[in-house]
Amino acid sequence: MKDKLIHRIKKIQNLMAKKDIDILVVVNRENLIYFTGLTQIECMAVLIPLKDDPCAITLWLDADYVEQESGLKTFGYFFPKESLGSKVVERIKAYGFRAPRIGFERYFVPFAFYDVLRQNFPESNFVDAADLFYRVRAVKEPNEVEMIRRAAFAVCKGMEAAIKTIKPGISELDVLAEAEYAMLKAGSNGLPFRPQIVSGNRCLLTHPHASTKLIEEGEVVVVHLGATYNGYCAKMCRTVAVGEISAAHEKVFNLLLEAQEKAIAALRPGSKAWEVDEAAREVIRRAGFEEYYLDVIGYGVGLRQSEFYPIIGKGRQDIIEVGMVVDLLLPTIYHRDVGGPRITDVIYVGENENEILTGYPRKLIKV
Structure with missing residues (x-):
């Protein structure tokens, strides 16, 4: 053996x-x-x-x-x-x-x-x-982290292709087709979950997938992609503004980006999962949106795209350790008027500092 x-x-x-x-x-x-x-x-x-x-x-x-x-x-x-x-x-x-x-x-x-x-x-x-x-x-072994890193590279290539394709009049499925092809060419062995290319009001669905809906000017488009390499998964979610979107939607995205940054900073060896959650949740709470936010904001990532240890959420006592790989943040703010934007990255927990494995720009993307 x-x-x-x-x-x-x-x-x-x-x-x-x-x-x-x-x-x-x-x-x-x-x-x-x-x-x-x-x-x-x-x-x-x-x-x-x-x-x-x-x-x-x-x-x-x-x-x-x-x-x-x-x-x-x-x-x-x-x-x-x-x-x-x-x-x-x-x-x-x-x-x-x-x-x-x-x-x-x-x-x-x-x-x-x-x-x-x-x-x-x-x-x-x-x-x-x-x-x-x-x-x-x-807790991942070095070779496992390398597999996730290879999958993350493919996801970034898929995101790049998706962003280049998004424009008014094109369907969500057309965007997905370009993204999937780019990920396969970049070395992905397949999809760890059904990817999400969703626009407009469909962004508030909890587990949506790409449809024949045409993307319209002024809409928010959420692109949630995943790839695998030798069985190991990586995933990433980005938000795209097609033309001018509402100031409220842009404010919500920036709020989620701040919450993600706080959570990543709190994701340290020895911390408890609820402390990481609270770092993000406090940002949402101060803005008055906590009642529209989910109780879980992240999971472990590895051979599954959402592993059930650690789970980053309210009250979770899971201890963060060096070598863990997690995703942050999963949810949007589920408010009918301003919800929809999302941002998700895969993060490796290092001894001295963390590494964001999905190294694609995290700002609001405007096309």
């Missing part, structure tokens, strides 16, 4: 011991990438016992490749005679377990897969281990 994978396995085994988990069953793509180092994977699981060596299970055609590239002992299954679930059961029993305490990723396990485990281990306890995975992935 490769040294970096050994280190990751040991880290999560230490967390398993604290929750009395005998064996972890890993099937989520992001965690499979983390524990194998491979991105060309489908129909696969990794088993991590507390006191034994891990193994991988995959389709028999891929078994040699997975074992050679990851260094994990790998067992193939013959579909449809065998299934991933049945092979996982077989290997758990081969470890000597009869009624183990099994940890798995609560949000990403198909019911059919879970049902096979439950039927074969009726006396076992099944434990939600999602927080273990997010905590072990929260």
Whole structure:
């Protein structure tokens, strides 16, 4: 097994011991990438016992490749005679377990897969281990940061293409097409989420995506893009003014930019997530808009575009550490008359200073 994978396995085994988990069953793509180092994977699981060596299970055609590239002992299954679930059961029993305490990723396990485990281990306890995975992935290794940096480079190229394309009369989808093409040419391996190119009143939607709507003079356009490199994500959001926009919208953008700068300054090793949130929230509060602002302003970034540790928000006790990568700020001010503008960047937490990985100009962009 490769040294970096050994280190990751040991880290999560230490967390398993604290929750009395005998064996972890890993099937989520992001965690499979983390524990194998491979991105060309489908129909696969990794088993991590507390006191034994891990193994991988995959389709028999891929078994040699997975074992050679990851260094994990790998067992193939013959579909449809065998299934991933049945092979996982077989290997758990081969470890000597009869009624183990099994940890798995609560949000990403198909019911059919879970049902096979439950039927074969009726006396076992099944434990939600999602927080273990997010905590072990929260502090990035140098090579992980480099992957995110490469993804961020592609995002910047996509943003550059989008800005050049935006003008009255062009559709949101046309802007997205140019941005996606530019990101792929810049090395992106694909999209981590459905990108958002939204204009006018559509900017107030919480999870919008590009449509056939034509961009109009005097509108605000929000461009929210993401890219991946070897599984790792970067994202960025910028606000574009098409011609003259209202003074109120411009004021809101500058308010969000100030809030972001305060949050980035507060994002220091040893600080708590709620303190970072409060640094931004105080700016919004002073302007009288707190009731229109969300309770979460950022997440960790890595193999997911929004990882669930750390979460930057009200009351969050997550401790910021050197090597974390987070995004700030996520929300706009959700006020019908002045809301819509947004700004988001991916930030690496350094020992002495932070690095904004998405190095594209952060001012209001006017076209």
